[in-house]
Amino acid sequence: MALAAEPLSDAATGLVQLYTPAMLAELVSVKAAVVRRWTKRGWLIATREVRRLPYFDFQEVATARRLAELRAAGASAADIRRHLAALARYVPHIERPLAQLSLVIEGKHLLVRQGDELVEPSGQLRFDFSAAGQSGKATDDRANPAGSVVSLDERRREIFAHTNPQEMVLAAGELEDEGQLEAAVDMLRAALAAGGPNAEVCFMLAELLYQLGDLSAARERYYMAVELDEDYVEARANLGCVLAETGERELAVAAFEGALEFHADYADAHYHLARTLDDLGRTAGAFDHWRIFLQLAPDSPWADEARLRLE
Numbered sequence: 001m002a003l004a005a006e007p008l009s010d011a012a013t014g015l016v017q018l019y020t021p022a023m024l025a026e027l028v029s030v031k032a033a034v035v036r037r038w039t040k041r042g043w044l045i046a047t048r049e050v051r052r053l054p055y056f057d058f059q060e061v062a063t064a065r066r067l068a069e070l071r072a073a074g075a076s077a078a079d080i081r082r083h084l085a086a087l088a089r090y091v092p093h094i095e096r097p098l099a100q101l102s103l104v105i106e107g108k109h110l111l112v113r114q115g116d117e118l119v120e121p122s123g124q125l126r127f128d129f130s131a132a133g134q135s136g137k138a139t140d141d142r143a144n145p146a147g148s149v150v151s152l153d154e155r156r157r158e159i160f161a162h163t164n165p166q167e168m169v170l171a172a173g174e175l176e177d178e179g180q181l182e183a184a185v186d187m188l189r190a191a192l193a194a195g196g197p198n199a200e201v202c203f204m205l206a207e208l209l210y211q212l213g214d215l216s217a218a219r220e221r222y223y224m225a226v227e228l229d230e231d232y233v234e235a236r237a238n239l240g241c242v243l244a245e246t247g248e249r250e251l252a253v254a255a256f257e258g259a260l261e262f263h264a265d266y267a268d269a270h271y272h273l274a275r276t277l278d279d280l281g282r283t284a285g286a287f288d289h290w291r292i293f294l295q296l297a298p299d300s301p302w303a304d305e306a307r308l309r310l311e
Helices: 021-028 032-040 058-072 077-090 129-143 152-159 165-177 181-195 199-211 215-228 233-245 249-262 267-279 283-296 303-310
Strands: 048-050 053-055 103-106 109-114 117-119
Touching: 021 032, 021 058, 021 267, 032 058, 032 165, 032 199, 058 077, 058 103, 077 109, 077 165, 165 181, 165 199, 181 199, 199 215, 199 233, 215 233, 233 249, 233 267, 249 267, 267 283, 267 303, 283 303
Parallel strands: none
Antiparallel strands: 048 053, 103 109, 109 117
């Protein structure tokens, strides 16, 4: 396997650092699956894509940070969708308002800073923060009146009314956003039963099973994703991570090397391969991959670890 690398950051050419979903997730403290859902919804835009693997520039890091702040404040996917639609109407000339505007997140609400003033995306000026908080609470209460909370069983019946596999996959994402991981797993299994084998759905199912702690089932779904699409480098890398975690390090090395055969500049795979080789005592091989990882992703959230390992 060739150990040459094409840096994603090069001052001479003006290229900027690009981040994989896993790197971006680490930077903004969310799961990589959340970054993928934001991408599917069009909230994040990949700069480029290599064998199903999206790459994001620093503008998307800023956007992801805003989305993560809203999520941490308790905003649901529907709340965020409303915020973004309102911003698009308020500043139609700005392409990426979450990254390009000075914004303030107050509770679940998104406000635009204009000089010393804060403005709602509707154009209404905010004067009194405490009053605004009460106003926001009233709006939330109207949107979710008493008695509107549905039980998990009712929510499942509502979600499982979907019969189209694509709708099922979207519904699984909604369930995951709500923290209903087991229901999301059931929905993805139903999507596979209705639509047949699908590499991306198997990958999503593996991610959920991993979050639920079912590593053996996650491993098999990652295997299936790779079997259905050998180019799926992110599935190969994640398979390697699960194999390493379950102590199957030699198999993990093979999975990471397989990912690099298809995408030699995949920084995440170099990082995980280097760690696994170190764990196996194969430090010479690990050194090469730590070095290449730093060449590819010098601003990665894992770059400091790589530098320490090389020292």
